[in-house]
Amino acid sequence: MMIIQYLLIAFLSFITVYGTQWPIPYERVTSRPTNNPYCQAGLITFCPTGKTEDAMVYAEDDDDIIEIFALKKPVWSFKFGDLMAKFKVMHDALGFRSQKTGLNWTMEWYELDQLFNCTFPHVLRDDSFIWCNQGALCVYEGIVDSLWNGTSDLSMLKKVGQTSGKNYNAWASWAVNDNNTGVYYETWSVYSDNGPNATIYFDSYDCASFVIRGLNQLYRYGAEILPNIHLNYTRINLYAYEPQLLGTYNQIIQNKTLHKDFINFYREFDSKKPTTEDWIKSLLEIYETFFISRRFYLYFNNVYWYMRLKETTPLKITFYEIPIGSILKNEII
């Protein structure tokens, strides 16, 4: 804990002296902390069909051929069917199949306690916060074709490549380590504007980021990727003026004016979280808030940033292509 504080202070002083290098790299941990018992998944539990320990599926034979599938379905399709596909809000995952055994399996990285809990904290009566913002990799046997190959034209169950059992197993060990060290879900991608030359301030860390990093990493471990594979991914973007670092919660409470606005901001969102299953209504209310208040307090790597959002487009959901094998600048492998 002490060491983390020293590092944080060093990091904050570095930023003050040298200015900020964008995007801010996503910080990894040495091991996954236990989830706060306050945090409970309401609607769907995390990984109900997967094993809790030694969940990774390995190839039995180095000479096996493991086929790789890209999987895509609308978010919350269990509740809304294809509705979210109209807004291009898609959930991404990877599938694998052993040519030797014919067995297949699925890998999905997603929230332990649901998207809203990862996006906004719980504000308690005494103004303290609880974040339920962990995400993790769920691996389970089988690919349920009907789940992915749905009726929406953005749904997908498509072979994108293949690799040897040996390469796959090396990658699978990487994925286990990735799961133990990249533990916090980040909903937002933050850009300076929505043009092609925008500065990216913060990158999201969600189901799609796992698929992007996973495919890039498979490629680096020697997987063959089929030609003409085009994969688009959902991003929830904020467009902002240059973010200002505020620091930790304890630093923020030292400034009364700042603290008041900060708490109001998060209380407003917390109050709009769906308590029943009224997701769409909550989403619309939250959307309106962006166009009115145009300020945002972003939580990233355990510190808070203040951002003034752009006037014309403060928020937009995009579904753009990211090619396999492209090296994302801020990616930490």
Ligand SMILES: *[C@@H]1O[C@H](CO)[C@@H](O)[C@H](O)[C@H]1NC(C)=O
């Ligand atoms: C969010 O977290 C709270 C507190 O743990 C829990 O009661 C609620 O069910 C969670 N929401 C969803 C949609 O899972």
Ligand SMILES: *[C@@H]1O[C@H](CO)[C@@H](O)[C@H](O)[C@H]1NC(C)=O
């Ligand atoms: C990833 O971490 C979660 C949370 O600890 C755990 O439940 C899951 O089994 C892990 N997945 C793998 C493939 O190890």
Ligand SMILES: *[C@@H]1O[C@H](CO)[C@@H](O)[C@H](O)[C@H]1NC(C)=O
């Ligand atoms: C995965 O295996 C299940 C069970 O054998 C089968 O029904 C399904 O079609 C397979 N899907 C793929 C993409 O291989």
Ligand SMILES: *[C@@H]1O[C@H](CO)[C@@H](O)[C@H](O)[C@H]1NC(C)=O
């Ligand atoms: C997906 O569905 C389409 C249309 O129903 C079908 O033609 C295709 O074979 C399915 N693909 C897989 C991998 O099951």
Ligand SMILES: *[C@@H]1O[C@H](CO)[C@@H](O)[C@H](O)[C@H]1NC(C)=O
């Ligand atoms: C983006 O940058 C390129 C290369 O510097 C430039 O040619 C182009 O005009 C810029 N586009 C916009 C919209 O600013």
Ligand SMILES: *[C@@H]1O[C@H](CO)[C@@H](O)[C@H](O)[C@H]1NC(C)=O
């Ligand atoms: C306190 O926060 C407010 C609002 O962000 C800011 O305008 C003010 O300069 C801060 N005061 C100090 C002493 O840092």
Ligand SMILES: *[C@@H]1O[C@H](CO)[C@@H](O)[C@H](O)[C@H]1NC(C)=O
């Ligand atoms: C996929 O992304 C490309 C470019 O990034 C875009 O031109 C295309 O319209 C996108 N496809 C869909 C279905 O949105």
